[in-house]
Amino acid sequence: MGVEHKPEAMSTEAWIKADLNAMSSIEIHLSDEVTYNVKEETTAKGTWEKLEKLYMGKTLSNKLFLKDQLYNLRMEEGDDIMEHLNIFNRCINDLLRVEVKYEEEDKALLLLRSLPLSFKHFRTALMFGKETHWFEEVV
Numbered sequence: 001m002g003v004e005h006k007p008e009a010m011s012t013e014a015w016i017k018a019d020l021n022a023m024s025s026i027e028i029h030l031s032d033e034v035t036y037n038v039k040e041e042t043t044a045k046g047t048w049e050k051l052e053k054l055y056m057g058k059t060l061s062n063k064l065f066l067k068d069q070l071y072n073l074r075m076e077e078g079d080d081i082m083e084h085l086n087i088f089n090r091c092i093n094d095l096l097r098v099e100v101k102y103e104e105e106d107k108a109l110l111l112l113r114s115l116p117l118s119f120k121h122f123r124t125a126l127m128f129g130k131e132t133h134w135f136e137e138v139v
Contacts, residue, residue, distance in 0.1 A: 005045075019044050026051075058098045066095050070110065077116045085139065088114060107135040 006015040022044035027035060030051075037054055041047040055062065070091040075084040088111055092102065102110070112123045126138060 023047055055094075063095070063098050063100055066091065066098060067100065070095065073110075073114045075114055075116050077118055079116075084114070085111075104135045108138040111135070111138050 006012070010018075023041075026044060026047050027038075030038070034051070034055075038047045038050045041050050070088075073084075073088060073091060075081070092107060095102070108126075112119075112126060115123060
């Protein structure tokens, strides 16, 4: 375990405990699929850096991965609409962090097409007879 950033007044034992607490805090918020990618890391700093490298890089492959998540997002019949909207917004924000931006009408269309078949009439009513589709209107 690296102690290069340990405050001088802190004991090594306290530093190790703080690092383990930080690692636990990070890992508890990760899905199983993500946890598998960082399981070999031994410090909070190492875990965080690995997560940044895997998921926050501005590489083409990361952008494509994030776009794929957004484009394949589908709400199942009976799912909570607010939870679906939160997931949708998280996808949009993840893409913003890697400098991929969407116009309001594109976000609106992506959200509408992610809804289940039971929203067919709602989708039709919002899509026709309008010049633009603002995301907030769809929400």
